[in-house]
Amino acid sequence: MAIKFGRPIELRDAPRRQSDALASPSLDLTIRMRRNRKSEWARRLVRENVLTSNDLIWPMFVVDGHNTRTPVASMPGVDRLTVDQIVRDAERAARLNIPCIALFPFTEPSLRDEQGSEALNPDNLVCQAVRAIKKEFPDIGVLCDVALDPFTSHGHDGLIEDGRILNDETVAVLVKQALTQAEAGCDVIAPSDMMDGRIGAIREALDDNGFGDVQIMSYAAKYASAFYGPFRDAIGSAKTLTGDKRTYQMDSANSDEALREVELDIAEGADMVMVKPGMPYLDIVRRVKDHFAMPTFVYQVSGEYAMIAGAAANGWIDGERAMMESLVGFKRAGADGILTYFAPKAAEKIKAES
Numbered sequence: 548m549a550i551k552f553g554r555p556i557e558l559r560d561a562p563r564r565q566s567d568a569l570a571s572p573s574l575d576l577t578i579r580m581r582r583n584r585k586s587e588w589a590r591r592l593v594r595e596n597v598l599t600s601n602d603l604i605w606p607m608f609v610v611d612g613h614n615t616r617t618p619v620a621s622m623p624g625v626d627r628l629t630v631d632q633i634v635r636d637a638e639r640a641a642r643l644n645i646p647c648i649a650l651f652p653f654t655e656p657s658l659r660d661e662q663g664s665e666a667l668n669p670d671n672l673v674c675q676a677v678r679a680i681k682k683e684f685p686d687i688g689v690l691c692d693v694a695l696d697p698f699t700s701h702g703h704d705g706l707i708e709d710g711r712i713l714n715d716e717t718v719a720v721l722v723k724q725a726l727t728q729a730e731a732g733c734d735v736i737a738p739s740d741m742m743d744g745r746i747g748a749i750r751e752a753l754d755d756n757g758f759g760d761v762q763i764m765s766y767a768a769k770y771a772s773a774f775y776g777p778f779r780d781a782i783g784s785a786k787t788l789t790g791d792k793r794t795y796q797m798d799s800a801n802s803d804e805a806l807r808e809v810e811l812d813i814a815e816g817a818d819m820v821m822v823k824p825g826m827p828y829l830d831i832v833r834r835v836k837d838h839f840a841m842p843t844f845v846y847q848v849s850g851e852y853a854m855i856a857g858a859a860a861n862g863w864i865d866g867e868r869a870m871m872e873s874l875v876g877f878k879r880a881g882a883d884g885i886l887t888y889f890a891p892k893a894a895e896k897i898k899a900e901s
């Protein structure tokens with residue numbers, strides 16, 4: 548039956564029903580979208596996307612010391628944790644059914660150098676945290692970021708020469724960093740550096756060294772973004788970073804380029820791909836998911852967290868609702884999972900409501 552303006556064409560010349568005349572201001576609509584929204588049970592029944600704790604990866608910041616939690620000023624509610632405290636939060640993650648934790652180190656400034664050598668120390672903070680978590684909670688997934696920025700004195704993700712970030716030389720170091728993390732017991736290697744060719748090189752090295760089961764989640768479409776500011780506070784690279792990262796991270800104006808980046812990383816052996824940041828790049832998440840049908844992740848980065856948490860702390864928005872709305876938005880865009888500093892809060896809410 549053809550339909551025009553809500554009233555079937557075949558019925559347009561039929562006499563109007565008496566009740567229509569009585570309730571005269573009412574429109575003669577056959578279709579009323581609001582019926583399916585009339586109550587909570589009806590809304591639940593037609594809901595298209597649901598956020599569960601299985602969708603969450605919880606990023607944590609690890610710092611040297613003992614029994615200490617240091618707040619990150621620009622990320623209200625997020626702390627840097629000593630290894631013993633990381634283990635406590637890993638327990639919380641397990642209790643909340645969060646499948647995976649991501650680790651980022653705050654490296655002592657005295658340990659940072661031009662080459663990021665601390666990245667290759669088998670006893671660095673990340674490796675200590677991986678071993679401690681795996682010892683107590685072997686069933687929780689641990690993801691380690693591969694890039695040199697937490698370890699370099701200049702704050703860049705790679706080796707630098709005359710102000711240029713070197714690609715192939717950096718990849719050689721990243722391969723060693725990935726092997727160091729795999730040896731510590733890391734489950735998922737997540738290269739975030741955006742050097743060309745690093746996924747293939749890391750995959751080959753993992754396979755050659757008996758780590759065939761270690762997965763790779765590639766930060767495949769990572770944009771040069773202003774939203775990383777609070778993260779750089781958290782890992783202590785904000786003050787030391789010289790220049791910007793636009794010669795290796797993507798230009799925020801580009802979309803087709805993201806598909807090329809993702810395609811290459813899949814061809815090189817990525818098991819999962821990621822888009823980062825999240826909220827300003829939902830269109831990229833959707834394109835990547837539709838195009839490749841790969842396990843697709845999105846990183847709701849520190850600046851996105853800070854916008855919501857900061858506005859909520861000022862009483863400007865309902866923080867909990869804004870958090871859940873942003874997270875289900877990622878699901879709607881096609882993400883299979885989300886790295887988010889809201890992970891414990893969101894999982895607690897999900898648990899309380901189930």
Ligand SMILES: NCC(=O)CCC(=O)O
Pocket residue numbers: 692694739774775776777778779847848849850
């Ligand atoms: N490689 C990890 C990050 O750069 C995280 C950025 C953020 O949360 O802002």
Ligand SMILES: [Mg+2]
Pocket residue numbers: 741742743744767808811812
């Ligand atoms: Mg790439």
